[in-house]
Amino acid sequence: MNERFSPLPGGNPFSTRFTAPGKAPFFFESSYIDRIKNFHPNKFAEFFFSTVGAGEDLRHVVCLRFLVDQFISHSCRGQIVGDHGSGKSSLLFYLKDVLVKQGYDLFSWSLHDQNRFLPESFWMELQKFLQKTPVLLPTNFLLPPPVMTSEEYTAQRREFLKEIFPDRDFDQEAARSDGGETEEEFRVSSTESASRSPDEVVDAKTESVEGKAAAPKSVGVFGFNSAGNFGGLPSGGTTDLGSLGFKKPSEPIKFSAFPDTETLEAIANDDTEDYDDVELTATENEDSSESGYNGDDVSQKTLEIPFNFDVEKKRAFFDRKILVFDGFEQLSFANRIIIRTFCRMNHLGLLLTSHAPMIGVPVLFRTIPSVSTIRQLLDFLLEDYEEFKIGDSEVETLLKNFHNDVREMLFSLYDAFESFRLAPADLREKIIRRYPR
Amino acid sequence: MYPESVKPPFVGAWSKDQIFIRLDGRGNRIYYPGETLAGSYYLNEIRLDSIDSLEFSVLWRTEGKGNEDVGVHAFWRLSSQNGDWIDPLQPGRFSVVLPQSPLTYNGVIVKIHWSVRLRVFLSNGVQLLEETPFYLGDLPDMRTLKLFTG
Structure with missing residues (x-):
């Protein structure tokens, strides 16, 4: 029999196995916890008494929870500043650990030497991370087009819609659309058509194609194309402009850099176009269940904003996602600004480590070894x-x-x-x- | 003393003496490539209904200044949810034929260690971990060799 629990004789306690981030605790200065105690006594008491009895190092946990509290109070934006090898990554590891335990979704990315630009794989991974976002989130505008087939994209959208609208059976609707019951849904919307039911709109379009009825008055053509980006008419698409109510101008449009008043008046008095009445169709969820999803054509849908979608829930959905960068100083200035703006526009949290403080992101902690x-x-x-x-x-x-x-x-x-x-x-x-x- | 997420650096301290691993054979824990490594494990102070699953593995890992590499040679998982019977009162047995490489190596820049690892998942979410190292092959310590050969 062997002796028990004997360590390996060749082991070295300073190898990265024992010193890498997460393998050894991050030790805070005793003065730091004193500052928490003096300047934030209520929070200190809260963190202290909730930690007592948990069998963990009190100083370590109280400091970490205080830092996370500061991070959340700054709208989930913060940075850890310190020199090379001062323990930024170690502290970041434990902050991430606490954030995950509190229910946040983290997207971590480590930058190494000379990584001036974010690689394409970063955007791909970020897109995977944000896949659960509803279709109407602004992240769809900012992300690069996904590299995937139409079928994969459709299947993903179907899953998203199932998560958002669990009551609806999208598989059946997809099967129904495959049967040819519904028509392409680049919606013609106007003050007149909005008051009509979807069936009436379809009938009106059918009649206009046959030349038996007047075309709808105004046109708003928006939607997500097959690449997942929001935009107007698809390039080279099969949409029939005539069926949508567009009128071909009798004379070529003349552009002038400084149009005179007569031209403006002529445009104002022109009754041939009714673009002033254009507005996007906003439908309730119950209505969208009839026409909001058509199986494979889901990427070519009208932008339907479900008004009864819980706004608070949506905000919580945004606020629970955080981008974490280790070594943010490696990026070029333009890329740093892009990431900061991207997170702000998409209401994503931003936690980073850097050698020098980034403007616009509050400094949570400065790592100075002693x-x-x-x-x-x-x-x-x-x-x-x-x-x-x-x-x-x-x-x-x-x-x-x-x-x-x-x-x-x-x-x-x-x-x-x-x-x-x-x-x-x-x-x-x-x-x-x-x-x- | 330290948070649960922090792993103490050395084997034997993780499971707080609740897991024992014993290797059969010679006392010097040196095994040769192709040889059968056998042994048993014991669970102490763990109730029968508190064990959710148990993972047993024979693995090697590198150690040095660079990134750590790990290779798993053998792996078993017993789960009470799958109907596996895990009795902490009875010692569990294991047996595995060791591979030809990589051999245990004690270099200066990099080292290769072999070990038997047992991880017990309790129903309350706590994990217990125990590792017992052994040698595969008997390559001499390079540093010692240098000292004696000049």
């Missing part, structure tokens, strides 16, 4: 290696020599431990004293 925090980290790592002891003076020298870069300092200690591990007992003390270097 002797006391490094002391705690070394005590944690060397819990089973009591013979490898490093004093405070060595730690101070190490921090000074490595310019507060804890990562490089741990790499140096890795080499020192390798030398220490196989050295004779009389040389071990010299090895420890020889480091830091």
